[in-house]
Amino acid sequence: FELTQPPSVSVSPGQTATISCSGDNLGDTYASWYQQRPGQSPLLVIYQDDRRPSGIPERFSGSNSGNTATLTISGTQAMDEADYYCQAWDGSTYVFGTGTRVTVL
Amino acid sequence: EVHLAESGGGSVKPGGSLRLSCAASGLTFTNVWMSWVRQAPGKGLEWVGRAKSKIDGGTIDYTSPVKGRFSIWRDDSKNMVYLQMNSLKTEDTAVYYCATDNFVGAASFDYWGRGTLVTVSS
Numbered sequence: 001f002e003l004t005q006p007p008s009v010s011v012s013p014g015q016t017a018t019i020s021c022s023g024d025n026l027g028d029t030y031a032s033w034y035q036q037r038p039g040q041s042p043l044l045v046i047y048q049d050d051r052r053p054s055g056i057p058e059r060f061s062g063s064n065s066g067n068t069a070t071l072t073i074s075g076t077q078a079m080d081e082a083d084y085y086c087q088a089w090d091g092s093t094y095v096f097g098t099g100t101r102v103t104v105l
Numbered sequence: 106e107v108h109l110a111e112s113g114g115g116s117v118k119p120g121g122s123l124r125l126s127c128a129a130s131g132l133t134f135t136n137v138w139m140s141w142v143r144q145a146p147g148k149g150l151e152w153v154g155r156a157k158s159k160i161d162g163g164t165i166d167y168t169s170p171v172k173g174r175f176s177i178w179r180d181d182s183k184n185m186v187y188l189q190m191n192s193l194k195t196e197d198t199a200v201y202y203c204a205t206d207n208f209v210g211a212a213s214f215d216y217w218g219r220g221t222l223v224t225v226s227s
Contacts, residue, residue, distance in 0.1 A: 032213035034150070041202060041220055042142075042150065047213040085150055089212040093168055094140070094152035 001026070001090050003097035010103045017073040019100045021086030024067060029088050031069035033062055037082045045084075046071060078104050107131040107216040109203050114221030117193055125188040125221055127203030132216075134184040136160065138206035140214060141177065141188050143199035143223075151199075153177075155206050156186055171197075193225045 003023040011017040021031065031049050034042035044053050046062035049069065059074045069088075073080055081104045086097035113125040127139065140155035154167035156179045165177050176189040186203060200222050204214035 030212050032211065034214070041217040042214070043217070044213055044215055047207070047211040047215070051211070053215065087150075087213065089208070093166075094212070096150040096152065099149045 001088075001095060003086050003088065003095050005084075005086060005097040005100045007098070008101045008103065010105055011073070011076045012105055013078060014075055017076050017080070017102055019071040019073075019084050019086075019102070021069040021071070021097045022067055023069075023088065023095070023097075026067055026069055026088060027065045029090070031062065031064045032087045033060075033069075033071045034085045034087065035080075035082045036085065042085065073102070076102075076104055080104060107205070109205070109216055109218035111201060111203050111218045111221040114201065114223045116224045116226065118227055119193060119195055119225055121193050121225070122189070122191045123193065123223060125190070125201055125203075125223070127186045127188075127218060129184045129186070129203075129205075132205070135181045138208055139179060139186040140204050140206040141186075142202045142204055142214065142217075143197075144202070144220075145196075145199045148199075153188070153201070155208075157208075161209070190223070193223075195225050195227075197223065198225045199223060 001023045033046040036042045049064035050062045061072045108130045110128045141153040157164045174192045179186045200220040202220045205216045
């Protein structure tokens with residue numbers, strides 16, 4: 001399948017950023033999320049829909065149901081400005097989302 | 106601490122070949138599935154392929170655009186995974202990352218290297 005994300009999301013410091021990831025029956029498989037700051041490698045921030053790896057701040061949370069997975073960044077900080085990608089396994093290949101640039105204004 | 110380091114990138118003409126290497130440390134490499142993921146300049150992430158651990162069958166899988174041109178293999182004695190790229194096309198230009206592939210647990214890529222740039226141009 002294809003995973004579609006909004007190209008950009010803008011958020012004020014301290015507010016909540018919500019990023020959607022849409023794909024047919026995405027809720028039937030695990031979704032993961034990656035943060036990529038400019039010039040850096042991707043960093044896993046959410047796996048198994050809603051789990052945070054060690055070292056990832058609690059302000060990052062995830063959910064996945066139906067056709068949509070969601071990454072929520074609560075109390076957004078300037079350091080959260082980055083590109084975010086969702087990712088899932090479609091039964092035969094890994095698929096990444098189109099990517100969302102989060103801008104902290 | 107897990108550390109992945111890619112090497113071997115560079116510039117090559119269309120139709121040429123290149124071999125990338127990924128050295129892993131800080132993990133029990135024999136138990137880990139390893140994937141290659143690429144990112145074209147200014148574009149998103151694309152999974153290239155993976156090598157399962159030998160205990161899980163050692164199967165190699167590829168994404169369709171690279172099947173028949175790219176080969177992945179691993180050397181568990183050296184904690185290394187390789188990506189041989191043949192018949193390169195301009196659209197293969199990208200930063201290539203190796204990553205640990207946690208398929209059994211979560212189908213996610215837990216650790217990533219810093220990447221190595223491959224440029225295919227005449």
